[in-house]
Amino acid sequence: MADDRTPETRAQRELRQFVARLARLGLAILALVCVGAVALSLTEEVSLWVGLLHALDIVATTGAYPPKHEIGVEIVRVLLTLLGVGTLFYALVAVTELLVAGHVADMLAARRMQKMIDATTDHFIICGYGRVGRQVARDLRGAGARYVVIDADPANREVAAGIGVRFIEAEPSDDRALRQAGIERARAVIACVDSDAENVFITLTARELSPDIAIVARASQEDSERKLIRAGATRVISPYKASGVEMARLALHPQVSGVLDVAAEYRMEEITVTAGCAGVGQTIGDIRGGSYIVGLRPAAGGFEPQPAPETVLGPGDVIMAMGTPRTMDRLETLFATTSTTGASL
16 A cells, blocks of 8 residues: 555556556447447448448548448448547547646656666665654765665655655555665665654564664654664664753753764763863873873864873863763763852762
């Protein structure tokens, strides 16, 4: 049922219906000519072959044979003309309807899109093109990565077509849609539809089709995170939970300007050395503890990768540190102002 909503499938269904309609019209015209040939051969008292020629002449309205002015013949001619012209006109209307409806154009456009997708390799498959999916697409496009979007909403297809996104209008959890998106050639699948249940189905389907592919899934509820992991997701992201944690951290520690989760047990942060904090005047070797100081942006400008342990820190300097949550919490406290530290305690 999900496939019936795609433009290509709709166009193919309409085309099959059109061909079946033409076949029925062809049989109707053949039956009309055969009945007309028998009727004319009897009323005109000619052979069946001549009656067939006259019937074809009347149905095609060519007028190659002169009519006989006999009541029986004229009745047959009138019936053949009405039925023949009506049938041919109906066939013309059916052809016009097919072209005007645009189904052929939709099918050709879908085939062109599929050829582009078939030529794409080492790409990402974005399942869902809502607010999260569009942001993922923008970030991937900014990084120069190739991606294919699967979404069942026709409105999202129009938005994607406006910016040239490779788009498949189908349910993201459908096997056929993921195969059309080239899951066997893809680098990763990103399940970011609004429904956690749908993300679980997407994860199960993708893992079944490609056992080794990386799957990043979105979860709105904590219970869904465990289900997605069991379903085969490589990483699970909770936008609401992550944004809440980030907002709380930035509120509690204004000196932290950016956080990146490197792995489950490590994170990287940019921390500003604030005036009056305990870290002012200390060296890199004094403050790093169990963390790694991977970079320093002095207040005077420039950037120092892997600064020397004897480098003294001053107000306004920004350090880039990586470590476990415990060691990073220590650094955050070390570079917090006295008022902020007191408030947090």
